Amino acid sequence: MKNCILYIEDDIEVGDLVTRDLQNRGYTIKWLTCPDQYLDYIKNIDIVILDIMMPGLDGFTIGQRIKMSNPDLPIVFLSARTAIEDKLKGLEYAEDFITKPFYPDELAARIEILLRRFDKTSKKIIQLKHLEIDLKVNSILNTETNTEIILTEKQHKIFLYFLKHPNQILTKEQIYEYIWDQEYFEGDKTLMVHIRYLRQKIERDPQNPEIIETIRGIGYRVKQ
Known part of the structure; x- marks a missing residue:
């Protein structure tokens, strides 16, 4: 299954259509008809x-409350309201506003864009050689010894950066400037030591090494 979607819609016909379509695309859907x-x-x-x-709490109120408590959770409004005032109000805290009627392919495409933007398309569990990496709880398990591997903050950040760019050759400059947020100077051994x-x-x-591959003269790569 792919990502998990919370869908709040009291129109049974529309809700059923959207739920079935997104489930067919591999998503896990939790559809609520009662916003409370x-x-x-x-x-x-x-x-x-x-x-x-919707009856009770309206979508604007729910969206605002969700964004306040979960700022990294993307929100899409799917509404029959087409007034520019409604769109502008919704986009104060939502990432997208789609008006009904709509094409299912468009909704699916916009969902994928937001999942990528918010970095939610990665698999939650990654199997990499003898490692099992759980991205939800940031744990790394050596499956051969059944022991957890504890990394320092910088080591963890470097490893996650590799996992976010699987099979991509990353230059020393790219890695260093992302991790340390400053310019890389040729000859600096800090990254190599880490x-x-x-x-x-x-x-x-x-x-x-089988996991972090050195690309001579360029940088490093992690194959998945």
């Missing part, structure tokens, strides 16, 4: 789709 229950389902959600005109210690923790044989 949303707090019971907000945990472990990757994106929220909201109608505006990667050496990182390899000592995650590689079977740090002298012959």
Whole structure:
């Protein structure tokens, strides 16, 4: 299954159409017809789709409350309201506003764009050689010894940067400037030292690394 979507829509016909279409695309959907229950389902959600005109709490109120408590959770309004004032109000705290009627392909495309923008398309569990990486709880397990691998803050940040760019050759400059937020100077050994210690923790044989590959003269790569 792909990402998990919380969908709040009291129109049964529209709700059924959207739910079935997104499920067919591989998403896990939690569809609520009663907006008052949303707090019971907000945990472990990757994106929220909201109608505006509903009994009880309206979509604007729910969207605003969700964004205040979950600023990194993208929100899409899916509404029959087409007035520019409604769109502008919704976009104060939502990332997108789609008017009904709509094309399912367009909704799916916009969902994918937001998931990528908010970095929610990554797999939650990554199997990499003898490692099992759980991105939700930031844990790394050596499956051969059944022991957890503990990284320092910088080591963890470097490793996650590799995982976010699988199979991509990353230059020393790219990595250094992302991790330390300052310009890289040729000859600086800081990154090399951190990667050496990182390899000592995650590689079977740090002298012959299988996970973090050195691309001579350029940088490093992690293959998945």
